[in-house]
Amino acid sequence: MRTPTVLILGGTAEARVLADELDSLGVAVISSLAGRVADPKLPVGAVRIGGFGGADGLADYLRRHRISAVVDATHPFAATISASAARACAAAGAPLLRLARPGWAAHPLAGTWHWVDDHDAAAAAAQGGRVLLTTGRSTLGVFACLRAPFVLVRLVEPASALPDGWSAVTSRGPYTVAGEVALLREHRIEVLITKDSGGSMTEPKLVAADQLGVRVVVVRRPPSVTGVPSVAAVPDAVGWVRRRITA
Numbered sequence: 001m002r003t004p005t006v007l008i009l010g011g012t013a014e015a016r017v018l019a020d021e022l023d024s025l026g027v028a029v030i031s032s033l034a035g036r037v038a039d040p041k042l043p044v045g046a047v048r049i050g051g052f053g054g055a056d057g058l059a060d061y062l063r064r065h066r067i068s069a070v071v072d073a074t075h076p077f078a079a080t081i082s083a084s085a086a087r088a089c090a091a092a093g094a095p096l097l098r099l100a101r102p103g104w105a106a107h108p109l110a111g112t113w114h115w116v117d118d119h120d121a122a123a124a125a126a127q128g129g130r131v132l133l134t135t136g137r138s139t140l141g142v143f144a145c146l147r148a149p150f151v152l153v154r155l156v157e158p159a160s161a162l163p164d165g166w167s168a169v170t171s172r173g174p175y176t177v178a179g180e181v182a183l184l185r186e187h188r189i190e191v192l193i194t195k196d197s198g199g200s201m202t203e204p205k206l207v208a209a210d211q212l213g214v215r216v217v218v219v220r221r222p223p224s225v226t227g228v229p230s231v232a233a234v235p236d237a238v239g240w241v242r243r244r245i246t247a
């Protein structure tokens with residue numbers, strides 16, 4: 001009998017922890033990364049890097065590699081690959097689970113933030129003050145229209161080009177409240193623009209902003225794919241995989 005293989009669509013800390021836990025249980029795992037970052041943190045086990053070529057390409061990959069189950073543990077804002085995964089798994093007959101960390105909507109400070117539906121609305125809501133922008137490289141184009149006296153953008157890797165007058169800082173967390181307070185103070189930040197990534201690794205900026213009276217603009221998550229079962233924690237995903245591969 002062939003060994004069941006689980007495909008983890010990754011690029012997140014949760015995906016790496018899941019790969020580690022399944023590997024330690026003796027489950028064969030392939031982790032998939034998009035290839036956006038030149039020097040990614042790699043999970044244990046087999047890793048493949050790069051897009052599949054849409055839902056059809058992913059369905060083909062699932063069949064060729066005889067994947068027994070797929071866990072979509074990509075970032076909550078990676079909506080395209082999640083939609084592809086749903087279509088591909090339906091076409092290839094592979095069970096699919098979404099693993100997505102809870103968002104910050106229930107955070108004790110959430111009621112003090114300005115929530116918006118997308119990055120365009122965030123740009124409109126943030127006009128005027130000195131800005132710290134933490135929504136990621138792929139969103140920079142949307143914010144080029146930002147009318148602000150100062151913009152500091154925080155990225156995992158240096159950007160090849162930034163709008164005139166912007167500054168960048170590179171780091172990848174996790175962060176501390178003290179470190180975030182220092183950053184906000186050093187650059188006299190008045191507005192923090194972020195998205196509802198959730199989790200604890202990047203949450204300290206929200207606490208720091210509250211301490212310093214910095215206005216916070218938060219982009220809501222895109223809707224999750226309907227019909228795909230979802231869990232919020234790695235142990236639940238491990239349980240789901242174990243049930244699938246022993247069924």
Ligand SMILES: NC(=O)c1ccc[n+]([C@@H]2O[C@H](COP(=O)([O-])OP(=O)(O)OC[C@H]3O[C@@H](n4cnc5c(N)ncnc54)[C@H](OP(=O)(O)O)[C@@H]3O)[C@@H](O)[C@H]2O)c1
Nearest residue numbers: 010011032033034051052053054074075077078079080081
């Ligand atoms: N969006 C964020 O804020 C964010 C933050 C942290 C980490 N990440 C990670 O960075 C990756 C890219 O994010 P994104 O927002 O650009 O995604 P996206 O918009 O949903 O995906 C764009 C395309 O990138 C490819 N892709 C995405 N994730 C992939 C994966 N894990 N393995 C193989 N191909 C993948 C797919 O190409 P094909 O159509 O060719 O298959 C997909 O259509 C994701 O894996 C995500 O977990 C994203």
